[in-house]
Amino acid sequence: MSSKAATVSALVRYLKGKLENDTLLQKVLVEGEISNFSSYRSGHWYFSLKDAYAQIKCVMFASSNRRVGFMPKDGDKVFVQADLSVYEARGEIQLIVTAMRPFGVGELYLKYEMLKKKLEAEGLFDEAHKKPIPRYPFRIALVTGRNTDARMDVLTTLGRRWPCAEITEYPVLVQGNESASQIISALLKCDQEDHDIVLLVRGGGSIEDLWSFNDERLAHVIYDMQTPLITGIGHEPDFTIADYVADLRAPTPTGAAERCSPDIKSVLTVIQTARDRMTNTIYQDLDAYDYQLKTLKNAPVFRTPERLYAQKAMKLEHLHTSLMHMIDQRMTDTSARVKDGHNRIMNASVQMIRSRQNELTGYRTAIDHAMTIMMNDSESRFRRTAALLDAYSPLKILGRGYSVTLKDGKAVTDCGQVSTGDRIETLVAEGRIISEVTGVKPKENI
Structure with missing residues (x-):
């Protein structure tokens, strides 16, 4: 057994919440016979519904029972729509009845309630859909x-x-x-x-x-x-x-x-009241405007209107004079600053040109000296290279008594490249010799 016990009120409250939150137990349709019926001064009805085997306590509040078209009494068989709940003070299950019909019209009432429930679920009773009445x-x-x-x-x-x-x-x-x-x-x-x-x-x-x-x-x-x-x-x-x-x-x-x-009488009264208020307001406004007009008419500004702009004209003339003096002063100051700036720029330009000319003269001397050195060095390297090329030139070799033999424009380096009767060409230092091969001796036979 758990050491933590629930209070009776907590248990009853829990059961009540379970019953009232179960949609299957809300708006249920029940038929039975009324017994122990009581109607209190508050307008609420208290009674029991019973059949041959059971009974259940019921309450129908005045806000609901005023729509019932008859006064129930003990022994009446009725057909009710109700929500199941618990009366906490006694821990008793009870029905909170929201609608009641005599048992004789039970079948039609059942159809009515079923259709009502269906259409309500479809949103046909939604207040947001209802149109305003003009x-x-x-x-x-x-x-x-x-x-x-x-x-x-x-x-x-x-x-x-x-x-x-x-x-x-x-x-x-x-x-x-x-x-x-x-x-x-x-x-x-x-x-x-x-x-x-x-x-x-x-x-x-x-x-x-x-x-x-x-x-x-x-x-x-x-x-x-x-x-x-x-x-x-x-x-x-x-x-x-x-x-x-x-x-x-x-x-x-x-x-x-x-x-x-x-009610047209009320509407006419409202219209007449509005008309009277409008008329009074118009007359009051007219009186106020008339007073203001007379006051303005007698004001000095309307009797001698030149006073309205005389002071302004004098002030404007003064401002004009001050402005022209200020413009002249600004132009004189600006001209002096421009002239001074021009002189400074010209002096700086002359000094800069002279400095650049000196730099260019120095650069030209350095370049001429460097070019002379580079030309002398290049000439020496050219002479050494030419001598080297001349030493290795094939023409120099031929000048020393050597020759080159060609066949079909290609150098002959092996006796196997020619045969008896072939036409060959021999290059010497001072010309070419055209000859025909009469015999070939390999190296080992020489």
Whole structure:
């Protein structure tokens, strides 16, 4: 056994974290019978859900249960959506219920929750995608049932609050098998026309009556619309898929009309107030400008305007005189510096030329002496080389009585190179001898 024991609170807190972070245990759908139901002054509901084999504690906070369209009681069979958690003070597992429907509509509610979960995962409820509602819409499209109370509520509210708006009606069926298709067609049509906003409204009813507004195709059409859309479907507790996708959800048709339209009385009041403020501001500015004009008119500068520039003209004349004097002084100084610089340059140039002439004279004498020595030395080397070449010249050898024998222009150095009858040429000091070989004797026979 470990020597380090966990506290009870730490263990319960750990279990709570595990349960609340498990996505499989969030937004679970549970059916059961209500027992031990209690409603507190805070608005929260506390009860248990049970079946034949087990039960579990539940709590539904006021922010969630106000959307439930009935008051539960012990023995009611219900269908709930809830998150699994732990009540730390007692260490009890409990369900935090977020939605509730009577058991009779459980199948439709299950479809509703499944579709809602799917579309939410696809991003159709994303607040970042929702379009802003125009502050002063003048072209309003109304999509609702023909001759319905919802239609009259919207028209009456708009006529009272914002009578300057142009309202275009798109009558559709608001329940039944053909309802969703008609609503989709109407929304596509009005989105192509130049409307500032679209109202999609219907009066209250059961989940079956409102089921057309839970159509998946309708949700995608609303999401893709370019025109802002406000829904006012059913009553306060009724939430449909269309409400979640819409740019703004109102609790009722009348609420939708109020959300999309400003109160013309308030607008006129604001306009009148702005007009009064603008008029007062203009008059105040005019009075201020009139006072300033009169003050300036009586100012000395306007009565004797030459004073405005007299001092400036005198100062300008003084500056002009000072400037011309300064320019003359600068030119005199500059001329003197230029003349002095010229004399210095000429003296330095004469001295440099004389110095260079002396250097050139010295260089010329040295070069002449060096050339004389080099010529004498080269002449001596030439004579020695010529004598040496003359000593080794073949002509000198021939002059001493020697000769060179040629055959076909090549020197004969061996008797094997000629044969009897060959024509040979002999070079001597004073000419050539042409002869024919009559015999050949090798060296050993001499």
